[in-house]
Amino acid sequence: MTDVDDTTGRGKRVGWVELYFDLVFVFAVGQVAHGVVADPGWARAGQSFGLFATLWWTWIGFAVLYNRRGDDSRAADRLFVLAGTIPCAIAATQAHHVFEGHPAVFAAAMAGVRLILAAAHRWPAKAELDQSRISWGYTFSAVLFGVSAFTGHTWAFWVVALVQEAGFLLLGDRERGRPRERPTREARWRLMFTPPRDPNLKVDSAHLAERFGLFMILLLGELVITVGTAALERPSDNLGYWLALVGGLVLAGALWWVYFTSAVEIYERMLDLSGGNPALAYSLYAGGHLMPAFALLLIAGGVNLSVHESPPRAAMWFTTVGVTMYLAGTRVFAVGSRRWYFTVARVAVLAATVCLALLDRVLPAPAVVAVVAVWTVGAAGVTTVIRGRAKERFGQDPLAFLQSMRERGERSS
Incomplete structure (x- = not known):
């Protein structure tokens, strides 16, 4: 943490x-x-x-x-x-x-x-x-x-x-007795970064960030246990054993790096700046973490199947789709640029991640796990640079940073 x-x-x-x-x-x-x-x-x-x-x-x-x-x-x-x-x-x-x-x-x-x-x-x-x-x-x-x-x-x-x-x-700040009007996109964004009027609705940003971070570690632990248990069931005198064992552990470490060096800190800072706004807490944590959390289980299942003697075709797809869901769900490729080709590059990287499963036509499953692990390490390196710059801009002028995020959200929708 x-x-x-x-x-x-x-x-x-x-x-x-x-x-x-x-x-x-x-x-x-x-x-x-x-x-x-x-x-x-x-x-x-x-x-x-x-x-x-x-x-x-x-x-x-x-x-x-x-x-x-x-x-x-x-x-x-x-x-x-x-x-x-x-x-x-x-x-x-x-x-x-x-x-x-x-x-x-x-x-x-x-x-x-x-x-x-x-x-x-x-x-x-x-x-x-x-x-x-x-x-x-x-x-x-x-x-x-x-x-x-x-x-x-x-x-x-x-x-x-x-x-x-x-x-x-995670109740928002609503005034009772007034007719509900559908807020504009800009109004919804502003409300998300406005502290709740009722202090009982406030969310503690430090506690929530730590709680979700610890739970993500436990889910990553499920992947590590899966790799270790599956490796114990294979003979250790062949290349496939070592590819599956090392590749699975490297993959788990890269996924840890993506979350804890590229996502968790900026999430906590955003929620703290909002004054513990419950709507933002829902977007970042309760709803926002659902996909990457499940992705870790899907990856664990895919890696487990890939080290079997006769792995099914779904094994590699579970792994690559899971990694793609994880990268998309943690939003680590959000570069913060207004240029359209960054969006195209982000979509292309995610699509390429899914398609790594096609390598099982020419490589054994443990080797594909190793390739996916190396690919994820590369993605972790890219996201470290991207999020490092984002955290620097956020630290210099948080309000300007959030304003630029709002403008990009409006254009993308």
């Missing part, structure tokens, strides 16, 4: 109980990655994304709760988080049953964890109005997940629950 300097918020640190919760939770998302390996097809990958999104918003619920109201010095706050680990662990053990068409126990566990979140937002009894709204929202989600455990069309209930959670969890 990068050190927070004087330009960033001096917020609270991640609590010890949050780290314990994340360890339990990573077991759950690890089972999703294993599901991709068990049935390497795009249909299964789509199911895995739906399952991961369900778990992701569960984790987001506890991350936002502790960011706004949690305190390791209060026993009640610790107990709510510890209680949440139980249904999450149960859900982890039942993830494979969801793929088999038996989601009842998993859905019941998801209902149980949302009841815990609803109770946490009701504690203490004199909760603010917005906290009460979140509590009722989680209660409604619990009902939807509970009903889905006993009826058909399970995914439909889950989608409704997750969509409404995404709507209420």
Whole structure:
């Protein structure tokens, strides 16, 4: 985790109980990655994304709760988080049953964890109005997940629950009693960088950056464990073994570099400058990290499959599509230039990353992993330069930097 300097918020640190919760939770998302390996097809990958999104918003619920109201010095706050680990662990053990068409126990566990979140937002009894709204929202989600455990069309209930959670969890600054008008693009941008009027809605930038950074490390750890475990199952007296082992570890290190040297610091600074604006926190973290976080699981599944004796064709596509999603999701190729050919170059690089999977027609799968790793190292080097210049401009004049970003966003849309 990068050190927070004087330009960033001096917020609270991640609590010890949050780290314990994340360890339990990573077991759950690890089972999703294993599901991709068990049935390497795009249909299964789509199911895995739906399952991961369900778990992701569960984790987001506890991350936002502790960011706004949690305190390791209060026993009640610790107990709510510890209680949440139980249904999450149960859900982890039942993830494979969801793929088999038996989601009842998993859905019941998801209902149980949302009841815990609803109770946490009701504690203490004199909760603010917005906290009460979140509590009722989680209660409604619990009902939807509970009903889905006993009826058909399970995914439909889950989608409704997750969509409404995404709507209420990071509430914006709305004035009640006034008719809602659709804001202009410029107005939405300005609102995103305006501190919330209600201090209860403020998001602690330092805590959120550290919490997401630690969780991304745990997901990268899943990739490292996958590489090591798969390598143990292969004889070490051939070139393929060493290509898979070294290539997988280099790939994991390059992905770490991309995020922690090119993305995390500027995200934290932007959120701090906005005064903890919840809409910006949603854009950068809750919604913005969903794609790169799932991409790490997809990469882990692809690398695992690539070191099998007879890897399926999907193995390389999982790896290259995952790397592409990761690079696009972390926005590390956003050069900040108004020139059109930079946009074309960015799209070309992402397209080339996907197409590296075609190398499996002429190279064995472990060798393709090594090529993808070298390519990602190159991408990490490019993004370091790009983001280094962006952070320099941001430090010199943050408002001018954000203004230029707004203008580019308007042109691109």
